[in-house]
Amino acid sequence: MRHTKVKDLLNSSVTLQEVNAKGWVRTFRNNQFIALNDGSTINNIQCVVDFENTPEETLKRITTGAAVSVTGTLAESKGAGQKYEIQVSKLEILGDSDPEKFPMQPKKHSLEFLRENAHLRVRTNTFGAIMRVRSILSFAVHSYFQQKGFVYVNTPIITGADAEGAGEMFQVTSLPLDNLPKNEEGNIDYKKDFFGKHTNLTVSGQLEGETFAMALGQIYTFGPTFRAENSNTSRHLAEFWMIEPEVAFNDLDANMDLAEDFIQYVIKYAMDKCPEDLKFLESRLLEEEKSKPQAERSEMTLLEKLNFVLENNFKRVSYTEAIDILRDSTPNKKKKFQYSIDEWGADLQSEHERYLVEKHFKCPVILFDYPAKIKAFYMRLNEDGKTVRAMDILFPGIGEIVGGSQREERFDVLVEKMKTLGIHEEELWWYLDTRRFGSAVHSGFGLGFERLVLFVTGMTNIRDVIPFPRTPMNAEF
Structure with missing residues (x-):
């Protein structure tokens, strides 16, 4: 007899069936x-x-965590809080579980304890709900772009390019670490490495994605990315997933339109498909909030926060206007910000971004036209010569969730910016070719998938929204 999923049994309209x-x-x-x-x-x-009528030995083996098969009659439940139950006629133990050693006992566990048991934590209600929501969000990403006619592109995981210029990349090598070959200058001879050059795990598929956008019109990537940043915060992972669309002929305004529409679509999709999981996660968050001081509690429940994004148009504000608002704000004047805003050119922190969203505008915010010196080389330089066509989307409770820009399509301007930053033309000759041959205005953005899952589930630590988190000194499982 084929087994039926619990979800389907609970949604059944036919009872008294085996x-x-x-x-x-x-x-x-x-x-x-x-x-x-x-x-x-x-x-x-x-x-x-x-x-x-069940053997005593079998009853003793029915313990928390054990895998079982039950056959019986689906009947209306006599107990409160449940619609149906199975009146068991046959029970089989498929896999025993030692009740003394099984870590996931039916009690409240700390999130840190569950991270230490990441291979089993998904058996809890909290992590089961998170991973189902993550799965649905992943499907929604593909659904949105496929409906819009985007081409899904798999960009390289191993690369010789550093898209962000951050220098915090994981090196890939097959060289013997105990006997590294050296060249005449005494440096490591990467010509003898597997790829014949210095290579790393990618931090972004954007640069390669741009080359495809300039042929296919509109493309998106959705894959793993890596950053060797020695950061143990609740917002950073060494391995994470990125969604990166690139669109030919889109300027910054069209890029902002696309990002806003995309985010609202995937959030609504999750709310429609995962109502029970999100309701549970909201209840969990409310319980967690009770232990916090009143001043630190969120002003919105989880579902209110999600609806906040769906029901409000995103406010578009220039970086310059945002700096003026922050400089004149009460928290800044009273030194409440950890990082004070004193002058134009400051790199905004999460506290500043959340103030703009939650306190000042009270809606999602898109900041644009950032100082060139704090943004990447590939962003289009404005006519003022000091700002670039960059944009960041800011959300309540999380700050920046999306970063993007109109790309610098002018060959001479791009080359000059690369020279200024010490990026050699020969390293990105193929990227420059897209500006040599049929260059056109184009734009794109990056959305860290775990940041999105973090926002939708209401979790506060990014390590809790990916199956097996990779962080400094932690590559377990």
């Missing part, structure tokens, strides 16, 4: 009631065991 369900025991009480979950839904189905 069914089979397989899953893992969440709880077993009174030697009779199994709470069974198979990962298809946050809800368990109650399975009522005929304990009088």
Whole structure:
């Protein structure tokens, strides 16, 4: 007999039918009631065991974490808070679980404890909900771009280019580390390496994506990226996923339109497809908020925050206007900001971004036209010679969630910017070719997928929204 998912059983309209369900025991009480979950839904189905006719040895093996198969009649439940239950006629233990050693006991565990058991934490309600939402958001990303006629492009994971110029990249090499070959100058001879040159794991697929946009019109990438930044904050990972569309003939205004429409689409998609998971995560967040001082509690529930993004047009504000607002703000004047805003050219921090969104404008904000000196070389220089056509989207509770720009399409201007920053033309000859042959206005943006999942689930640490987080001194599992 084929088994039926718990989600489908709970949504069934036909009772008194024989069914089979397989899953893992969440709880077993009174030697009779199994709470069974198979990962298809946050809800368990109650399975009522005929304990009088079930061998004692079998009953002892029904422990938290054990995998079981139950066959019986799907009936309306007599208990409160549940629609259906399975009245079990046959029970089989598929996989035992040692109750003394199984870490995921039916009690509240700290998030840090769960990170240490990342291979099992997905069996909890919290992480089951997070990963189902993550899956739906991932599908929504592809759904949006495919509906819009974008081409999905797989850009290289191994690259010789540093898109951001950050220098914080993981090196890829096959050279023997205990006997590195040297050239005549005494430096490492990368000509003897696997690729014949210095290579790294990518921090972005943007540069390669641009080359495809200049042939296919509109493309997007969605894949893993890596940054060797020695940061142990709640907002950074060494391995993360990026969504990066690039569109030929789009200027910055069209780029902002695309980003706003895209974000609202994927959030609404998750809200439509994961109502029970999001309701649970909202309840979890409300409980967590109770332990915080009143001043640190969020002014919005999780669903209110998501609707806040859907129901408000994103306010578009120049960097210069934002600096004036922040410089004259009460927190800045009273030295409440950790990083004070004193002059034009400052690199905005999360506290400044959240102030603009949550306190001043009270809606999502898109900042544009940033100082050139704090942005990447590939962003289009404005006529003033000091700002570039960059844009960042700011959200409540999280600050920056999207970064993008109109790209510098003028060959001579791009070359001059590269020279100023010490980027050699021969390193990016292929990138410059897109400006030599049929260059055109084009734009794109990057959205860190984990930042999006963080916002939608209401979690506060980015390590809790990726299956196996990679951070400094941590590559377990």
